[in-house]
Amino acid sequence: MSRFFSEKYKNLTPYTPGEQPKDMKYIKLNTNESPFEPHDAVRQAVENAAGSLALYPDPECRELTALLAKQLGVDTEEVLLTNGSDEILNFAFMAFCDKSHPAVFPDITYGFYSVFAQINGVPYSEIPLRDDFTIGINDYFRSGKTVFIANPNAPTGIALTVSEIEEIIINNSESVVVIDEAYVDFGGESCIPLIKKYDNLLVTGTFSKSRSMAGARLGFGIGCKALIQDLNTIKYSTNPYNINRLTLAAGTASLNNNDYTVQNCRTIIENRQFTAEQLQKLGFSLTESSANFVFAKHPKISGKELYLKLKKNGILVRHFDKEKISEYNRITIGTKEQMQALINEIKKILEEQV
Amino acid sequence: MSRFFSEKYKNLTPYTPGEQPKDMKYIKLNTNESPFEPHDAVRQAVENAAGSLALYPDPECRELTALLAKQLGVDTEEVLLTNGSDEILNFAFMAFCDKSHPAVFPDITYGFYSVFAQINGVPYSEIPLRDDFTIGINDYFRSGKTVFIANPNAPTGIALTVSEIEEIIINNSESVVVIDEAYVDFGGESCIPLIKKYDNLLVTGTFSKSRSMAGARLGFGIGCKALIQDLNTIKYSTNPYNINRLTLAAGTASLNNNDYTVQNCRTIIENRQFTAEQLQKLGFSLTESSANFVFAKHPKISGKELYLKLKKNGILVRHFDKEKISEYNRITIGTKEQMQALINEIKKILEEQV
Numbered sequence: 001m002s003r004f005f006s007e008k009y010k011n012l013t014p015y016t017p018g019e020q021p022k023d024m025k026y027i028k029l030n031t032n033e034s035p036f037e038p039h040d041a042v043r044q045a046v047e048n049a050a051g052s053l054a055l056y057p058d059p060e061c062r063e064l065t066a067l068l069a070k071q072l073g074v075d076t077e078e079v080l081l082t083n084g085s086d087e088i089l090n091f092a093f094m095a096f097c098d099k100s101h102p103a104v105f106p107d108i109t110y111g112f113y114s115v116f117a118q119i120n121g122v123p124y125s126e127i128p129l130r131d132d133f134t135i136g137i138n139d140y141f142r143s144g145k146t147v148f149i150a151n152p153n154a155p156t157g158i159a160l161t162v163s164e165i166e167e168i169i170i171n172n173s174e175s176v177v178v179i180d181e182a183y184v185d186f187g188g189e190s191c192i193p194l195i196k197k198y199d200n201l202l203v204t205g206t207f208s209k210s211r212s213m214a215g216a217r218l219g220f221g222i223g224c225k226a227l228i229q230d231l232n233t234i235k236y237s238t239n240p241y242n243i244n245r246l247t248l249a250a251g252t253a254s255l256n257n258n259d260y261t262v263q264n265c266r267t268i269i270e271n272r273q274f275t276a277e278q279l280q281k282l283g284f285s286l287t288e289s290s291a292n293f294v295f296a297k298h299p300k301i302s303g304k305e306l307y308l309k310l311k312k313n314g315i316l317v318r319h320f321d322k323e324k325i326s327e328y329n330r331i332t333i334g335t336k337e338q339m340q341a342l343i344n345e346i347k348k349i350l351e352e353q354v
Numbered sequence: 355m356s357r358f359f360s361e362k363y364k365n366l367t368p369y370t371p372g373e374q375p376k377d378m379k380y381i382k383l384n385t386n387e388s389p390f391e392p393h394d395a396v397r398q399a400v401e402n403a404a405g406s407l408a409l410y411p412d413p414e415c416r417e418l419t420a421l422l423a424k425q426l427g428v429d430t431e432e433v434l435l436t437n438g439s440d441e442i443l444n445f446a447f448m449a450f451c452d453k454s455h456p457a458v459f460p461d462i463t464y465g466f467y468s469v470f471a472q473i474n475g476v477p478y479s480e481i482p483l484r485d486d487f488t489i490g491i492n493d494y495f496r497s498g499k500t501v502f503i504a505n506p507n508a509p510t511g512i513a514l515t516v517s518e519i520e521e522i523i524i525n526n527s528e529s530v531v532v533i534d535e536a537y538v539d540f541g542g543e544s545c546i547p548l549i550k551k552y553d554n555l556l557v558t559g560t561f562s563k564s565r566s567m568a569g570a571r572l573g574f575g576i577g578c579k580a581l582i583q584d585l586n587t588i589k590y591s592t593n594p595y596n597i598n599r600l601t602l603a604a605g606t607a608s609l610n611n612n613d614y615t616v617q618n619c620r621t622i623i624e625n626r627q628f629t630a631e632q633l634q635k636l637g638f639s640l641t642e643s644s645a646n647f648v649f650a651k652h653p654k655i656s657g658k659e660l661y662l663k664l665k666k667n668g669i670l671v672r673h674f675d676k677e678k679i680s681e682y683n684r685i686t687i688g689t690k691e692q693m694q695a696l697i698n699e700i701k702k703i704l705e706e707q708v
Contacts, residue, residue: 001584002578002584004449004450005584005587006448006449007452009448009584009587009588015594017594017595020412031409033410037407038407043404046400046407050397050600053569053604054387054388054566055382056569057568057569057571058376062376086595094363096358119588119591212408214408214595215406215409233366234363234473236369239438240368240369240440241438241440242571244570244598246569250407
């Protein structure tokens with residue numbers, strides 16, 4: 001730390017992204033990426049855009065915004081595109097939280113929420129998940145706080161229904177409710193249609209998971225016009241050209257090839273089912289995941305030990321040290337072959353256990 | 355504005371980027387882009403990267419950081435890459451300014467500085483340029499504030515020497531001095547070597563101008579290890595994957611083809627010389643620009659009127675309403691043909707003036 005670093009950040013612990021090791025080639029099941037590359041039309045669109053980099057991108061991202069709005073059944077003024085969904089989440093913490101509007105979220109959820117709160121000087125509280133790792137919706141009613149809920153939740157994969165989300169929204173009419181739908185395409189229900197009914201709902205999404213575009217960085221927020229205006233004020237006061245031309249082209253091509261995304265999601269869901277069954281046969285307990293990962297623990301081997309042994313043998317999964325979930329690992333769903341390799345490796349590891 | 359927008363932003367006026375109109379094809383001399391596309395190797399590198407978008411980019415940007423560090427003669431720990439240089443500037447306002455460390459910058463400079471200050475709740479003061487639009491370095495000595503200076507300055511294009519910058523740094527040993535070198539490659543002197551001597555110097559740069567990559571969004575900050583650590587804390591608390599794979603590939607290819615950039619800068623400098631001479635012949639007065647633009651006014655036509663007439667005739671330049679400079683226009687230097695077209699158009703406009 002330098003002697004110049006602002007006092008306000010001196011106790012800040014930044015977010016730790018999942019490992020991106022370069023020491024060897026892993027089967028990478030640790031950061032919930034897609035095992036499939038985007039549709040070939042995305043590659044083609046990027047190649048076409050690669051010849052025009054000298055001019056700034058359109059700061060309003062008009063073409064891609066219009067296309068996304070149309071597909072989601074909302075107006076263009078109800079959409080804001082960002083440099084990954086971390087950016088829209090940070091904007092939401094900036095715009096809708098402050099000392100008099102604290103944040104609230106589950107104790108077990110996307111680990112970045114507490115970091116966003118801290119960097120923005122926002123007080124926050126964490127509500128424990130119930131013992132079965134589900135979210136107790138009543139715990140969020142009349143919170144007097146800005147609510148952040150990942151749906152499906154991470155790292156559990158457990159989803160709330162749209163009507164449960166709606167109850168949270170109705171019972172927080174004086175606060176913004178942010179629903180982070182990063183994983184919604186793998187079996188969850190999107191609550192985007194509710195933005196037409198409630199002025200306090202912001203839904204965030206990403207092209208990183210179901211659309212296979214983690215490497216291109218594209219996220220979005222959907223909410224009523226006034227909420228999106230506020231978020232635009234933040235954007236135009238921090239980084240107006242936040243999305244580059246290549247990513248804009250890639251996003252457009254992705255949306256023009258939705259069948260491919262739908263098919264990939266179907267495959268991931270099948271592979272999740274396969275993986276869950278195999279793990280259960282091996283004695284694991286799993287949460288009921290609607291996401292592109294499973295969350296599993298085994299009675300005979302600690303979460304940390306399994307993670308380390310898998311890593312040693314070339315398979316990366318994500319382990320969290322947090323006490324309540326330290327027995328678990330979050331395992332991204334890849335191809336059938338990758339999941340079979342994982343199962344084989346786990347079998348070996350379990351056989352070595354006494 | 356929504357009823358939920360945080361009080362702290364209610365008086366915020368966002369930055370207004372230069373126009374990116376879509377109504378017709380303009381000769382675009384308003385946002386200081388390069389008239390040349392990047393080297394063909396950049397296009398090629400993007401095409402190669404376009405097939406690998408499913409995985410997150412390296413959050414540490416190791417390859418590109420190492421290459422940039424090597425070329426600039428600094429260590430990798432002295433470099434931070436960002437999503438355009440607006441992001442590194444915002445990070446600097448976050449990290450090194452607060453209520454007890456206000457910001458100071460010239461009254462005429464990059465218009466975003468005051469917006470960054472406002473969004474971060476940082477008090478700021480503006481020091482008037484001298485009558486000839488130069489920066490009086492003594493005005494910044496012992497400021498007790500975080501100093502932001504664009505060198506060359508915008509929109510004047512006037513540069514300070516490295517020894518003048520060094521005096522500002524020495525005379526602010528208890529504050530960070532941020533030197534924004536967005537335009538340095540067109541005739542300015544970089545003060546990057548000074549980071550080895552002073553722990554209070556941060557230099558920012560961009561690939562948008564001399565490297566023709568405004569559409570790809572790539573900026574950077576150079577400073578001592580401790581300053582860069584602080585900025586990394588901000589990055590990892592807001593958007594760890596801030597640079598996408600395509601831009602990383604483009605940046606690497608650009609650095610591997612520096613001769614091309616040097617040649618383009620030489621051409622821009624020649625075209626600037628040509629443009630300045632032609633404008634002077636037509637009665638304009640100009641500041642002495644070391645950037646890829648000129649800043650010019652004419653005794654017979656107001657800045658606004660000239661801007662509007664040029665726009666009507668298909669040529670976009672940048673006009674600022676700020677009183678002190680409202681008689682001027684900032685004109686980006688393009689190709690010789692573009693500048694000739696500008697001169698021809700201005701001749702016509704002046705002939706029509708009574």
